[in-house]
Each structure stands twice: as structure tokens, then as C-alpha cells.
Amino acid sequence: DAMVIQNPRYQVTQFGKPVTLSCSQTLNHNVMYWYQQKSSQAPKLLFHYYDKDFNNEADTPDNFQSRRPNTSFCFLDIRSPGLGDAAMYLCATSRVPPAGTGGNEQFFGPGTRLTVL
Amino acid sequence: RKEVEQDPGPFNVPEGATVAFNCTYSNSASQSFFWYRQDCRKEPKLLMSVYSSGNEDGRFTAQLNRASQYISLLIRDSKLSDSATYLCVVNNNNDMRFGAGTRLTVKP
Numbered sequence: 001d002a003m004v005i006q007n008p009r010y011q012v013t014q015f016g017k018p019v020t021l022s023c024s025q026t027l028n029h030n031v032m033y034w035y036q037q038k039s040s041q042a043p044k045l046l047f048h049y050y051d052k053d054f055n056n057e058a059d060t061p062d063n064f065q066s067r068r069p070n071t072s073f074c075f076l077d078i079r080s081p082g083l084g085d086a087a088m089y090l091c092a093t094s095r096v097p098p099a100g101t102g103g104n105e106q107f108f109g110p111g112t113r114l115t116v117l
Numbered sequence: 118r119k120e121v122e123q124d125p126g127p128f129n130v131p132e133g134a135t136v137a138f139n140c141t142y143s144n145s146a147s148q149s150f151f152w153y154r155q156d157c158r159k160e161p162k163l164l165m166s167v168y169s170s171g172n173e174d175g176r177f178t179a180q181l182n183r184a185s186q187y188i189s190l191l192i193r194d195s196k197l198s199d200s201a202t203y204l205c206v207v208n209n210n211n212d213m214r215f216g217a218g219t220r221l222t223v224k225p
Contacts, residue, residue: 031211042121042204042215043161050211090160096211104149105207108160 004109006091012115013081020082021076023091032074033106034066035090037042043090049074050096078114086116120144121207123216131224134195138219140188140205150181152190153204155218161204164190195223 004025013019023032030051035043047056048070063085065077078085092106130136142150150167165172167179167188178191188205188217200223205216 003184014173022211032214042217044215045213048211048213055211075148088158092213104211104213105151105163105214106161106206108162111160 004091004093004107006089006099006109008112009110010113010115012117013078014117015083016077016080019078019081019114021078021089021091021114023074023076023109024072025091025093025107025109026072026091027095027107029073029093029095029096031096033094034054034064034074034076034115035092036085037090037111041093046076057066080096081114081116086114088113119212119217121205121216123203123205123219125217125219127220127222129224131144131221132195132197134223135191136195136221137192138190138205138221140190140216142186142188142205142207142209142214143188144209144214145183147186147207147209148196149208150188151206151208152177152188152205153177155202155204157202161215164203168200182196192221194197195221196225197225 033045033048037043046060068074088111090111091109094106152164152220153161154164155161167181175200176193202218204218207214
């Protein structure tokens with residue numbers, strides 16, 4: 001089945017120790033997103049890729065970086081995790097439809113729950 | 118003002134009740150609109166897209182009012198399995214903005 005896969009599902013890291021979260025998709029969607037979601041809050045968009053074009057949100061800390069080596073994969077790198085970075089990290093994809101046809105619904109992976117010790 | 122605003126609830130309703138959620142958005146250039154459902158500790162899942170003409174899917178009806186920048190979701194004949202958080206999502210050129218969600222609990 002076509003899907004969005006995130007690995008690992010649970011990640012534990014130490015304060016300041018770099019960590020990489022991965023996302024892959026078999027949907028062949030051209031847009032991939034990374035969200036951070038903390039308990040009882042809305043998902044917060046960190047950045048997205050439209051094909052190879054990287055779009056960073058203005059309030060995303062420099063501590064968060066992303067790579068998209070090909071259409072199928074996208075990585076979230078947290079260079080120096082702090083206690084405040086503990087959260088669920090959600091990857092999503094969407095397909096940009098032809099102009100005027102609507103769409104853009106997102107498909108989410110199951111998320112990676114990050115714990116920072 | 119938040120870009121997408123929802124009443125956080127919680128809404129506690131009995132089975133069989135009709136419940137309505139509202140959402141307002143600030144960016145008049147927004148192009149597409151969605152309702153997602155999120156269960157506890159799970160990822161959001163698309164419930165339905167929202168069109169200007171209104172759309173219905175079984176017990177669920179969504180409406181969009183562009184002039185008032187307002188989106189609604191109506192759930193009829195609530196089931197226990199409808200208990201979840203409902204997220205309003207507004208899109209402008211792939212910039213997807215989520216509301217904080219409205220929590221619904223349907224009780225026997």
C-alpha cells in the first residue's frame with residue numbers, strides 16, 4: 001500500500017546529542033512537510049520541500065535542519081536537542097494538483113515521538 | 118490574532134447528538150480547506166476537504182464561507198467512535214496552517 005513511513009517511531013536522545021529522524025513515502029508526492037506537535041497543541045509547521053525547493057518557517061529555530069536527497073526521502077536533523085524539543089514529529093506529504101483543481105490534502109506518517117533526557 | 122482559530126472545547130455530547138464545530142481563518146488568500154481528525158497519540162487523518170458549495174459525507178457536513186472566512190463541520194447522530202480531536206486546516210500555496218483543534222467526547 002502507498003504510504004508515509006517514519007523511522008524510528010520512538011527516539012530517545014540525550015541533551016545536546018544530535019539526532020536524525022527519517023521519513024519516506026511511496027506516494028510519489030512532490031511536497032513533503034515536517035511538523036512538531038507537543039501535547040494538546042496543534043501541529044506546528046517547521047518547514048516543507050516543494051520538490052527540491054526548501055521552505056523554512058520564519059520561527060523555526062536554526063537547531064532544526066532538513067534534507068531531501070530524493071523524492072521519496074526527507075530527513076529532520078536536530079543538531080543540539082534541548083528538553084523543549086521533546087515532542088511528536090510528524091512527516092506529511094501532498095501532491096500539488098494542476099492549477100484550479102483543488103486538492104492538496106496531506107497524508108501523515110505515524111510520527112516519531114522524541115524524548116530528550 | 119491566530120491564523121486559524123477553533124473553539125478548543127471540550128464538547129461532551131451523548132450518543133446520537135448533533136454537534137457543530139467552527140473555525141475562522143485570517144488569510145483571505147487561503148486556497149483550500151480541510152478537516153482532519155486526530156486520535157490520542159496518533160497522526161492526523163483527513164476527514165474531508167471543504168468546498169464553497171458545501172460537501173457531505175455520510176453523517177458529516179462541511180461548509181465554507183469565504184466572505185466571512187469561516188469553516189464549519191457538522192456531525193449528525195454522533196457515535197462513540199467519533200470521540201477525537203478535530204483539526205481545521207487552511208492552505209495557502211502549500212503553507213498548511215492548523216487550528217489548535219476541538220476535542221469531542223461522545224458518551225453512552
